[in-house]
Amino acid sequence: MLPSPLSALVIVWALLLAWLAICVIFDLRSRQVPAFLTVLPLILAAIWQLIQGGWQLVVLVALLILISDLPQAKWRIPIACAAMILSLSLAGSPGVVYAMLVVFGVWALWEIGATGGADAKIIIALVLFFADGLLFIPIVLVGGVQGLVGLIARRKTIPYTVAIALGTVAWLWMVNYPW
Amino acid sequence: MRFLRDREAIETSEVAVIIAVVVLVAYGAYQLLGARIAQVVQDVAGRL
Numbered sequence: 366m367l368p369s370p371l372s373a374l375v376i377v378w379a380l381l382l383a384w385l386a387i388c389v390i391f392d393l394r395s396r397q398v399p400a401f402l403t404v405l406p407l408i409l410a411a412i413w414q415l416i417q418g419g420w421q422l423v424v425l426v427a428l429l430i431l432i433s434d435l436p437q438a439k440w441r442i443p444i445a446c447a448a449m450i451l452s453l454s455l456a457g458s459p460g461v462v463y464a465m466l467v468v469f470g471v472w473a474l475w476e477i478g479a480t481g482g483a484d485a486k487i488i489i490a491l492v493l494f495f496a497d498g499l500l501f502i503p504i505v506l507v508g509g510v511q512g513l514v515g516l517i518a519r520r521k522t523i524p525y526t527v528a529i530a531l532g533t534v535a536w537l538w539m540v541n542y543p544w
Numbered sequence: 545m546r547f548l549r550d551r552e553a554i555e556t557s558e559v560a561v562i563i564a565v566v567v568l569v570a571y572g573a574y575q576l577l578g579a580r581i582a583q584v585v586q587d588v589a590g591r592l
Contacts, residue, residue, distance in 0.1 A: 391553070397552060400551055430548065434545060479555075479556075479559045482548075483550065509563070509565065512558065512561035
């Protein structure tokens with residue numbers, strides 16, 4: 366017997382939250398998340414997005430991954446900007462545009478060394494999975510609060526996966542139970 | 545694949561605060577001016 370759509374949704378959310386929780390545990394322990402916990406979900410989210418018809422977003426992510434391997438670092442961001450403009454011209458809806466802006470922004474932050482690769486891959490996987498860039502807003506808000514607490518406590522670095530996990534939970538709550 | 549290999553999950557407190565402020569300001573500006581910006585773009589496109 367096939368599961369009902371509601372129970373299938375609950376299973377997906379449970380898996381998603383379990384994955385985020387495991388990432389948080391690794392981050393808190395070592396400030397690192399193993400590659401299989403970020404690359405595999407990234408690939409699965411890309412496949413899901415392709416099935417949903419959002420190939421433009423997947424193409425942008427693939428281009429950015431390739432661009433990050435260019436030998437001359439000074440050309441990476443300009444070429445990525447060109448790829449971003451090309452992708453925006455292919456975007457079919459405002460939702461895809463927001464998602465592309467977030468994917469590009471997160472990749473650019475990683476490229477300039479402002480954020481870790483694991484954090485960037487987790488956020489991009491979430492954006493690919495939900496195809497909604499607005500997911501990024503609760504994440505950065507929680508991250509901002511976490512950063513303020515870190516500054517007050519005189520801590521140089523913070524485990525950003527905590528902000529990603531809490532922000533995602535907040536976003537799922539807002540989307541499903543609007544005010 | 546440099547991006548896929550990177551396992552670092554580190555973020556400085558300052559950067560987290562700066563990103564939050566920038567995204568909030570950008571989102572707030574878009575909410576306030578989004579319709580007006582779309583109108584201006586349409587006006588320019590119409591004149592062209």
